[in-house]
Amino acid sequence: MTKSLDNKQPRVKNPRFSAKSLPAGKVGLFTASLQNMAKSTEFSQSLNKFLFLGILLFAFTLRVYGINWDQNQHLHPDERFLTMTTEKMLWPKTLAEYLSPSISKLNPYNIDAGFFVYGTLPTTSVKYFSAYKLFGNYQYNNITLTGRLISAILDTTVVILICLITTAIFNNKALSLLSSFVYSISVLPIQLSHFFAVDTFLNFFLILSFYFLIRLTSKNRWVNVILLGLSFGAALACKISALYFFPIICLGFLLFYLKTKRLVRVCGYFLLAVFSIIISFRILDPHTFTGNLFPPKVSPQFVQNIKELQSIASDNSFYPPAIQWLKTTPLLFPLKNIVIWGLGLPLGILFIVSIASEIYRLKSFYKLKPVENIRNILNGLTTNDFGRTLILIWILFLLVSQGFQFTPSMRYFLPIYPFMAIFVAKFSVEKIFPVFKNHILLFTTYFLLLLIWPLSFLSIYTRSHSRISASEWIYQNIPAGTVLSCDLWDDCLPLPLDQTKKPQQYQTVTMQPFAVDSQQKISDFVNGLKQIDYLVLSSNRAWDSIPKLPEKYPFMAKFYDDLFSGKLEFEKVAEITSYPTIPVLNISIPDQPSEEAFTVYDHPKILIFKKVSKSFEE
Known part of the structure; x- marks a missing residue:
């Protein structure tokens, strides 16, 4: 006879065990027990x-x-x-x-x-x-x-x-x-x-x-x-x-x-x-x-x-x-x-x-x-x-x-x-x-x-989306007419929030960080940096992926390294996040090390840098 992977055999009921096999005085107790079991089963x-x-x-x-x-x-x-x-x-x-x-x-x-x-x-x-x-x-x-x-x-x-x-x-x-x-x-x-x-x-x-x-x-x-x-x-x-x-x-x-x-x-x-x-x-x-x-x-x-x-x-x-x-x-x-x-x-x-x-x-x-x-x-x-x-x-x-x-x-x-x-x-x-x-x-x-x-x-999901919060920050802290950057393959900021808060009140320069690091790309990217007043990174799409490929993006890898180490003419003025937070303790759990798609849609990390020098050197 074969056996299950659990090594468990079905239990066989004893056909000789019934109320009739009990002493007469215990039949009532047996019946009451069955009724209690039935009620217990119904309750369960x-x-x-x-x-x-x-x-x-x-x-x-x-x-x-x-x-x-x-x-x-x-x-x-x-x-x-x-x-x-x-x-x-x-x-x-x-x-x-x-x-x-x-x-x-x-x-x-x-x-x-x-x-x-x-x-x-x-x-x-x-x-x-x-x-x-x-x-x-x-x-x-x-x-x-x-x-x-x-x-x-x-x-x-x-x-x-x-x-x-x-x-x-x-x-x-x-x-x-x-x-x-x-x-x-x-x-x-x-x-x-x-x-x-x-x-x-x-x-x-x-x-x-x-x-x-x-x-x-x-x-x-x-x-x-x-x-x-x-x-x-x-x-x-x-x-x-x-x-x-x-x-x-x-x-x-x-x-x-x-x-x-x-x-x-x-x-x-x-x-x-x-x-x-x-x-x-x-x-x-x-x-x-x-x-x-x-x-x-x-x-x-x-x-x-x-x-x-x-x-x-x-x-x-x-x-x-x-x-x-x-x-x-x-x-x-x-x-x-x-x-x-x-x-x-x-x-x-x-x-x-x-x-x-x-x-x-x-x-x-x-x-x-x-x-x-x-x-x-x-x-x-x-x-x-x-x-x-x-x-x-x-x-x-x-x-x-x-x-x-x-x-x-x-x-x-x-x-x-x-x-x-x-x-x-x-x-x-x-x-x-x-x-x-x-x-x-x-x-x-x-x-x-x-x-x-x-x-x-x-x-x-209990708070505003980080891109909406970043948009609010931009409208409150950056005057109209200012030139902002926007990475291709990402969402531009600020977002339209109401009739008085529209992105059209700012100028936008589109940057192409994902383009191959050719001389033309580097020239265009540097010219873009010269034009903008604020560098707006609305997610980690570029700065978290590109530096991992210095052999393919030598210029961009060095750019992000210098940017985050404070070696460029840009100063970080805002960092907007919406990390998962432990209830009651109010402890945030940074989840940036996760896969990009896990954070980039519903709670991306936004970084905003202000140009502090008008003369940008390559």
């Missing part, structure tokens, strides 16, 4: 529902709090692009027009967007719901805020899916609740829920796909196959990078076959899943295709866009937004950002320990097993073993595959955060909580440590 179920609703409400609050964090200034470049694209979209008059990529006005390629590498499901969804004008009549603002609200709702729904997945795999209510709680307080999902971008849309449909994959193994019903296909097709309709998850689906079907031994049925289910994926993808994202509904053909323009994206996202292109990735350590760089910033140190450390524990468990199980017994072992896999194995493989697969990419951005790892939460919760329930026993103080300390980072991060 009610308590679990109450706790879960509390977690769900808390998660949603964390995700919508400060939803208009930039006060309609549209300070996220990806949001601006999606908002402008969505605003231009027009609803087709017929279903046939919607499905026709060549004429549909929901196709970005037909509304002057020549470069579009996302799916259209997010933009189409936001276009539909923004018609309700939940955030006012000005459609440009309304689209962005509607997109953020949908993003928050989808990520809150992921909390529900985590609870369902954990229950299906482990059948442990406490573990399900803790898994949901851990994800609800994870900082990266909280931050991305405040943005109208495709990441949360993609994450939701990938987790939904995993849920139906788990249901397929436990329920063995064709309806779960169709729902799996529809969900994964929707994920592809959000972003083509969902394909990273397809090997997990294939592995799931392989394990499903080893469990059922029904090759014909499993192959039929797999073909049904693939068919459902194609239909869902084609209907929900027509722009990726060309021609008729079936057979679907991928749009040559979309393929060309993907190739262009790959060419600029490489270490040879020196594309300005991608310079930050040069000279980063593969795997270690994204792992550091996940542990320290995406999760926060308490959760991050628990994740590292929990993943190591799962790897050791799997290794120990197969160690020294005769090869001929492997098949028997696989045949005995339970839903618990099946789910844990898929989760572990998915986490490791995405960490390695994305961790060695040129652009290992934190947001690309969002689809493993729900599963990291499950492993953290499992390790806590099995290894940490038994040590706590009934010590309330230890449990309180545990949860307080987990809450410090998310609540500290949330503080950035």
Whole structure:
């Protein structure tokens, strides 16, 4: 007989034990005990529902709090692009027009967007719901805020899916609740829920796909196959990078076959899943295709866009937004950002320990097993073993595959955060909580440590955006007519705040720090420095990335070094930050060492330098 990876056998009830086997005088006591147990079970179920609703409400609050964090200034470049694209979209008059990529006005390629590498499901969804004008009549603002609200709702729904997945795999209510709680307080999902971008849309449909994959193994019903296909097709309709998850689906079907031994049925289910994926993808994202509904053909323009994206996202292109990735350590760089910033140190450390524990468990199980017994072992896999194995493989697969990419951005790892939460919760329930026993103080300390980072991060949404604060400072301290600098590839300051505070009252000279350090670039840059009265750096985009490449930017690297060491004719007069702040203690946590994208959108560091000498020397 084979055994589960947990080495746990199901308990067998004793059929001879019943009320009839008790002495007559104790039958009443036995019946009363059963009634008390029933009441206790009902109370426990009610308590679990109450706790879960509390977690769900808390998660949603964390995700919508400060939803208009930039006060309609549209300070996220990806949001601006999606908002402008969505605003231009027009609803087709017929279903046939919607499905026709060549004429549909929901196709970005037909509304002057020549470069579009996302799916259209997010933009189409936001276009539909923004018609309700939940955030006012000005459609440009309304689209962005509607997109953020949908993003928050989808990520809150992921909390529900985590609870369902954990229950299906482990059948442990406490573990399900803790898994949901851990994800609800994870900082990266909280931050991305405040943005109208495709990441949360993609994450939701990938987790939904995993849920139906788990249901397929436990329920063995064709309806779960169709729902799996529809969900994964929707994920592809959000972003083509969902394909990273397809090997997990294939592995799931392989394990499903080893469990059922029904090759014909499993192959039929797999073909049904693939068919459902194609239909869902084609209907929900027509722009990726060309021609008729079936057979679907991928749009040559979309393929060309993907190739262009790959060419600029490489270490040879020196594309300005991608310079930050040069000279980063593969795997270690994204792992550091996940542990320290995406999760926060308490959760991050628990994740590292929990993943190591799962790897050791799997290794120990197969160690020294005769090869001929492997098949028997696989045949005995339970839903618990099946789910844990898929989760572990998915986490490791995405960490390695994305961790060695040129652009290992934190947001690309969002689809493993729900599963990291499950492993953290499992390790806590099995290894940490038994040590706590009934010590309330230890449990309180545990949860307080987990809450410090998310609540500290949330503080950035309690105050004005740092670029708005910097704009206020400029209007108050710099007279009209003054010449200010503005870096290309960054947002210019000041921002328009009201009728009396407009950027047009200042002169602006555009600087190009990301241009190659040629003689012409150096000459233009120095001439710009001679013209300006104030050097305004509205984020760390340039000064934090360029100095890391002195061989490519010798002039700019020396310029920033001299600027910050006070060797130039510029004096720092303002430094505006909006760091996460620990509640009550009011201690700021500088997060500049994190990945650029983690700070540059919703809480960048702004530096303003005043020219103190009119004669600028090269």
